[in-house]
Amino acid sequence: MLPAQQAEDLILSLVKPLNAQQNCEMIDLLAASGRILAESVIGQLDFPHWDNSAMDGYAVRFDDVQACTAESPAVLQVIEEIPAGYVPQKTVQAGQAARILTGSMMPAGADTVVIQEVTKREGDRLSILSAPQPQAFVRHRATFYQSGTPLLPAGLTLSAPEIAVLAAAQCTQVKVYRRPRVAILSTGSELVEPDQPLQPGQIVDSNQYALAALVAQSGAEPLLLGIVPDHPEALKGAIANAISTADLVLSSGGVSVGDYDYVDRILADLGAQLHIRAVAVKPGKPLTVATFQKNQTSESAVPLLYFGLPGNPVSALVSFWRFVQPALRKLSGQPDGWRPVFVEGRSLYPLKSDGKRESYLWGKLRLTNGAYEFHLATGSHSSGNLINLAQTNALAVVPVGQTLIPAGDSVQIMQVGSPCR
Ligand code: AMP
Numbered sequence: 362m363l364p365a366q367q368a369e370d371l372i373l374s375l376v377k378p379l380n381a382q383q384n385c386e387m388i389d390l391l392a393a394s395g396r397i398l399a400e401s402v403i404g405q406l407d408f409p410h411w412d413n414s415a416m417d418g419y420a421v422r423f424d425d426v427q428a429c430t431a432e433s434p435a436v437l438q439v440i441e442e443i444p445a446g447y448v449p450q451k452t453v454q455a456g457q458a459a460r461i462l463t464g465s466m467m468p469a470g471a472d473t474v475v476i477q478e479v480t481k482r483e484g485d486r487l488s489i490l491s492a493p494q495p496q497a498f499v500r501h502r503a504t505f506y507q508s509g510t511p512l513l514p515a516g517l518t519l520s521a522p523e524i525a526v527l528a529a530a531q532c533t534q535v536k537v538y539r540r541p542r543v544a545i546l547s548t549g550s551e552l553v554e555p556d557q558p559l560q561p562g563q564i565v566d567s568n569q570y571a572l573a574a575l576v577a578q579s580g581a582e583p584l585l586l587g588i589v590p591d592h593p594e595a596l597k598g599a600i601a602n603a604i605s606t607a608d609l610v611l612s613s614g615g616v617s618v619g620d621y622d623y624v625d626r627i628l629a630d631l632g633a634q635l636h637i638r639a640v641a642v643k644p645g646k647p648l649t650v651a652t653f654q655k656n657q658t659s660e661s662a663v664p665l666l667y668f669g670l671p672g673n674p675v676s677a678l679v680s681f682w683r684f685v686q687p688a689l690r691k692l693s694g695q696p697d698g699w700r701p702v703f704v705e706g707r708s709l710y711p712l713k714s715d716g717k718r719e720s721y722l723w724g725k726l727r728l729t730n731g732a733y734e735f736h737l738a739t740g741s742h743s744s745g746n747l748i749n750l751a752q753t754n755a756l757a758v759v760p761v762g763q764t765l766i767p768a769g770d771s772v773q774i775m776q777v778g779s780p781c782r
């Protein structure tokens with residue numbers, strides 16, 4: 362049984378990210394939230410696009426106003442109004458000024474903006490009561506960004522701030538990594554689809570729905586391959602099909618040591634290399650991680666990663682959060698930040714474990730007055746009980762060798778969602 366941290370390291374070492382050139386697509390910027398840039402973006406527009414005013418006031422020549430005071434104001438003639446969106450028509454000559462509003466284009470001839478608060482205006486006669494700094498309140502063209510230079514780097518995950526930048530730069534089509542395709546299959550002769558009548562002895566296949574949601578939340582594309590009974594031939598066919606259509610395969614069930622747990626044997630029959638068969642975590646001890654060498658003849662041979670997750674619904678979810686999600690992040694083109702996020706907080710409840718394996722207890726992480734608090738989900742923490750999983754956003758970790766973390770003590774908490782307040 363591999364310790365959890367070693368399993369995480371090994372899994373990440375097995376993942377080769379999608380190749381950006383071969384696995385990209387152009388998409389509309391409006392559909393790009395959550396997607397990862399496959400190449401750096403070079404903008405074609407300077408920021409600001411032209412010299413403009415940072416304030417409401419008057420565009421002037423510094424030479425005309427540098428010596429003025431309230432007692433001895435500079436008196437200028439206003440020759441033009443420049444509202445937003447208007448292109449100045451006149452050149453400001455000595456003794457002249459143009460009325461200008463925030464964001465408007467600076468007129469030719471002017472080099473400084475005087476804010477309206479230090480002026481007095483009567484008709485087109487303008488008195489300046491206080492001398493500005495040279496070039497005050499002028500935002501010069503290209504001082505924020507120069508066209509032709511890198512605007513955003515490859516590997517960036519796009520969200521509202523990046524989308525704002527790209528929209529402003531008129532990049533409405535972006536090249537992003539395609540979403541990794543993740544095949545999901547549920548193994549077990551007892552399983553029935555959630556929308557089918559339940560017969561005695563049957564169990565509803567919740568893993569397929571849960572894993573599909575997790576895969577989609579991770580920015581990947583779930584391919585639902587359904588339920589496969591515990592028959593070696595059926596399983597072999599289903600697994601062979603899964604590995605031929607996906608970038609990563611998730612099966613649940615059939616990886617334990619029971620009489621009908623065929624997955625590991627079939628993986629070996631199909632030519633997989635088995636790297637992990639069990640991890641010292643609870644829940645989620647049976648975990649198979651295998652690779653298939655795809656396209657063995659091509660230069661860009663990418664190993665396909667196969668996760669045989671435990672069938673217990675809680676174990677399947679915890680294993681996904683702990684081990685599959687980091688792999689998916691790396692596979693999808695994210696350059697870093699793959700590993701789970703652990704924070705230190707205070708548990709409001711006693712946390713118990715058998716001390717033999719690293720235990721993950723589910724519950725809610727709250728941020729209260731700047732400190733993390735962990736609220737253990739009430740009810741059974743058996744891996745067979747998924748009913749109290751709802752609202753889980755974190756897993757508290759009881760290390761190996763420890764059987765109790767008393768209430769009030771500090772604990773490591775793995776985030777699987779945003780902390781609530
Ligand atoms: P296994 O890992 O195949 O031994 O399954 C362990 C337990 O999880 C058994 O009680 C199964 O019935 C249950 N189980 C297996 N697969 C699923 C699934 N897809 N959805 C819900 N429960 C499952």
Ligand code: MG
Nearest residue numbers: 549614615672
């Ligand atoms: Mg089973």
